[in-house]
Amino acid sequence: xxxxxxxxxxxxxxxxxxxxxxxxxxxxxxxxxxxxxxxxxxxxxxxxxxxxxxxxxxxxxxxxxxxxxxxxxxxxxxxxxxxxxxxxxxxxxxxxxxxxxxxxxxxxxxxxxxxxxxxxxxxxxxxxxxxxxxxxxxxxxxxxxxxxxxxxxxxxxxxxxxxxxxxxxxxxxxxxxxxxxxxxxxxxxxxxxxxxxxxxxxxxxxxxxxxxxxxxxxxxxxxxxxxxxxxxxxxxxxxxxxxxxxxxxxxxxxxxxxxxxxxxxxxxxxxxxxxxxxxxxxxxxxxxxxxxxxxxxxxxxxxxxxxxxxxxxxxxxxxx
Amino acid sequence: xxxxxxxxxxxxxxxxxxxxxxxxxxxxxxxxxxxxxxxxxxxxxxxxxxxxxxxxxxxxxxxxxxxxxxxxxxxxxxxxxxxxxxxxxxxxxxxxxxxxxxxxxxxxxxxxxxxxxxxxxxxxxxxxxxxxxxxxxxxxxxxxxxxxxxxxxxxxxxxxxxxxxxxxxxxxxxxxxxxxxxxxxxxxxxxxxxxxxxxxxxxxxxxxxxxxxxxxxxxxxxxxxxxxxxxxxxxxxxxxxxxxxxxxxxxxxxxxxxxxxxxxxxxxxxxxxxxxxxxxxxxxxxxxxxxxxxxxxxxxxxxxxxxxxxxxxxxxxxxx
Numbered sequence: 023x024x025x026x027x028x029x030x031x032x033x034x035x036x037x038x039x040x041x042x043x044x045x046x047x048x049x050x051x052x053x054x055x056x057x058x059x060x061x062x063x064x065x066x067x068x069x070x071x072x073x074x075x076x077x078x079x080x081x082x083x084x085x086x087x088x089x090x091x092x093x094x095x096x097x098x099x100x101x102x103x104x105x106x107x108x109x110x111x112x113x114x115x116x117x118x119x120x121x122x123x124x125x126x127x128x129x130x131x132x133x134x135x136x137x138x139x140x141x142x143x144x145x146x147x148x149x150x151x152x153x154x155x156x157x158x159x160x161x162x163x164x165x166x167x168x169x170x171x172x173x174x175x176x177x178x179x180x181x182x183x184x185x186x187x188x189x190x191x192x193x194x195x196x197x198x199x200x201x202x203x204x205x206x207x208x209x210x211x212x213x214x215x216x217x218x219x220x221x222x223x224x225x226x227x228x229x230x231x232x233x234x235x236x237x238x239x240x241x242x243x244x245x246x247x248x249x250x251x252x253x254x255x256x257x258x259x260x261x262x263x264x265x266x267x268x269x270x271x272x273x274x275x276x277x278x279x280x281x282x283x284x285x286x287x288x289x290x291x292x293x294x295x296x297x298x299x300x301x302x303x304x305x306x307x308x309x310x311x312x313x314x315x316x317x318x319x320x321x322x323x324x325x326x327x328x329x330x331x332x333x334x335x336x337x338x339x340x341x342x
Numbered sequence: 343x344x345x346x347x348x349x350x351x352x353x354x355x356x357x358x359x360x361x362x363x364x365x366x367x368x369x370x371x372x373x374x375x376x377x378x379x380x381x382x383x384x385x386x387x388x389x390x391x392x393x394x395x396x397x398x399x400x401x402x403x404x405x406x407x408x409x410x411x412x413x414x415x416x417x418x419x420x421x422x423x424x425x426x427x428x429x430x431x432x433x434x435x436x437x438x439x440x441x442x443x444x445x446x447x448x449x450x451x452x453x454x455x456x457x458x459x460x461x462x463x464x465x466x467x468x469x470x471x472x473x474x475x476x477x478x479x480x481x482x483x484x485x486x487x488x489x490x491x492x493x494x495x496x497x498x499x500x501x502x503x504x505x506x507x508x509x510x511x512x513x514x515x516x517x518x519x520x521x522x523x524x525x526x527x528x529x530x531x532x533x534x535x536x537x538x539x540x541x542x543x544x545x546x547x548x549x550x551x552x553x554x555x556x557x558x559x560x561x562x563x564x565x566x567x568x569x570x571x572x573x574x575x576x577x578x579x580x581x582x583x584x585x586x587x588x589x590x591x592x593x594x595x596x597x598x599x600x601x602x603x604x605x606x607x608x609x610x611x612x613x614x615x616x617x618x619x620x621x622x623x624x625x626x627x628x629x630x631x632x633x634x635x636x637x638x639x640x641x642x643x644x645x646x647x648x649x650x651x652x653x654x655x656x657x658x659x660x661x662x
Contacts, residue, residue: 098455101525122519134418271416
């Protein structure tokens, strides 16, 4: 099943089913918004799937991904992990800090009152803040009880999404060294237009990981195509970690952290900061700057046979 | 103006005006919910104030603080600072960490999809997690533009609240050492029943600080009465800090962090962890345990002349 949210003048937008080729869509008659669907997923899913099947036989209206909002334009909770060991090692090097322990997932709570669409301009105050992208995958859950095991948590993973977790690298290590996590270093994230149920990935979804490359271009030049499969903890572990001492509200989004692979020399990276850390380790000199106003970044993960899935994130940085 | 939210079967509850003695209340005809009032505060405030004046002349229904929900039963954003230097010093000692730098506010983003009422039981999974309370003051803002100065930010502080930021001390230093801030160590907070406009405090609100003691009893025994006036950064600074790289959504709640005074030997503390750090520094031995299931904590800040203000937080810890 493929879901998108189109603007209708309300903060949560209007839920639509999207055809399996991402070319047509139809407003859901089962739920007005994605949040409403998630609030009562077990009961509403059959109706949504019937709508998907009907749409896949034809009809609906053209789907323009550039018109879509984020699937959840706002959410009650956004928790972002850092589940790729290679990313953790490179970032510790970039920030001059000891690598964090790996015996438990790393996770912070971030801004969730707004998620940017995959195509709107990203307004930030200063190039001096070290503007960087972070290509990620994420899951959206319905309500998860406190103390859920990873196996129980897995059953609450209802949708998969593709995220750009915008980061300000000049501020990040300053906030990180306090132990309090990030506030200023983490402005609103962007989310690709289509949220999909895990079955849309076929065998590319297993071990609670997205085994697909996230293809990233910066200003039209290839930057990375690392796979989501190399997570040290699966999304089932991440959801259970988050639910250890809290009930997770329906609509909780949990991110993988920057997709990063051990063979980064071959597949590239999903954020600029990693590239700078690799340059520093290699030549002692940083050659790659952070983003400038006017720069664009494009991110897209397609199915194993090259068909559209989440749709693209393709955005420009502008001065706030 | 005094505002409370009473249950009506919806997640956001029903906004009520509360009389200046906290004894009577009436449903607002200006806004159905506190979030709705905050979404359009500048336009709605005159209507709300007219309702307050009418209620203060008589009428309404009895106000039972134990029936009230948190003023905002859920919020799009909760950012908690640590603005009392004494708290920072004692916690660094308790956790065996270097004190954080003091040249900028410390702040993390926390769970905001639910706030417990001031009287409901607090269900937590294990006494081994080191269950602790943290008595705080907080502000609720309407929308704040990115880059607002402290003076501009001050104009967006619409309401003051009294908070218990529940903390799990066995987990807190483990999460803090990763630099990612707290997820498991910070379950849902509790909020006292009445949110008040700053003018309700008279001269006790100045320098964007609450100059009132927060009186805390643990299992009926006096525990602390530290003043909110000793913040190293005022709430205006905290709101501006939060808005440096993001627009703040209407209904953002920003906390002071644990109220803590340099003369803690006289006024006591607002969390158990501080007392344990003081014991350790004094005698080398910790005498005070964290909370046990069945324990109660009560917190209340009254006006300078001893009248009710936010109403009490008075809760029991139970096993989840």
